[in-house]
Amino acid sequence: MADVDLLQHYLQAGETNISNLLLHHYKELGMTTSQFVLYLQFKSYQDRGIMNPDVRTIAKNLGTEERQVFEQLHQMMTNHLVEQKMRKLDNGKEDAIYDFSLLINKLVLLNENDNELSIKVENTATRAETFNQLEAEFGRPLSSMELQIVNDWLDKDNYSAVMIKLALRQAVMNSALNLQYMDRILQSWNRQGLRTERDIGEHEKRFEQRKASGQKAIKKTLGKPKIPIYKLGE
Secondary structure, rough: OHHHHHHHHHOOOOOOOOHHHHHHHHHHHHOOOOHHHEEEEEEEHOOOOOOOOOOHHHHHOOOOOOOHHHHHHHHHHOOOOEEEEEEOOOOOOOOEEEEEEEHHHHHHHHHHHHHHHHHHHHHHHHHHHHHHHHHHHHOOOHHHHHHHHHHHHOOOOOOOOOHHHHHHHHHHHOOOOHHHHHHHHHHHHHOOOOHHHHHHHHHHHHHHHHHHHHHHHHHHHHHOOOOOOOOOOO
């Protein structure tokens, strides 16, 4: 029976959910571990609708003094992780609550900046790989003008690295290894809405099939015996 009571007490106490993003990156926000645990204490009450929990209770939960709790809160306010706001109660009175929206906003910005940095690093690596592929096929470094053309393909025309790689392959296959030829290919694909490797591959496959069919038709026509045409009366 005692075990059942303990289980009920455990379940009734509820749970506090925490984002893994915050769990893994709170240090990068300028939070100490003590401040992170303090935030969890406030969150455990605010999630249950107790927006202004007793600081004495929180201090007791943490095994510390009220003064230390207030000091930690002050540091967090200085670092723009929490702010005090006034709220109006049902009885018309007002009280101050600790609002942690600044912390969440800072966390979101941190995640966005990390994503932007990852994309920037990835784009830089892709650009360098594109230059390396071109220079390897050309057998020489690209000139400053050629570098500008390729940068314009990527930045202004929004051609993908895949499109440029496939255009380079076409140029090699047709023994027309120059950027002007590649540019005409890229413009043609772009006008037709061909921007992925799959779309371009299917387009080239259909082109080769039509080309092969046309050559067969020509051979068939040429292979027919010539029938002499006689004028009437001869």
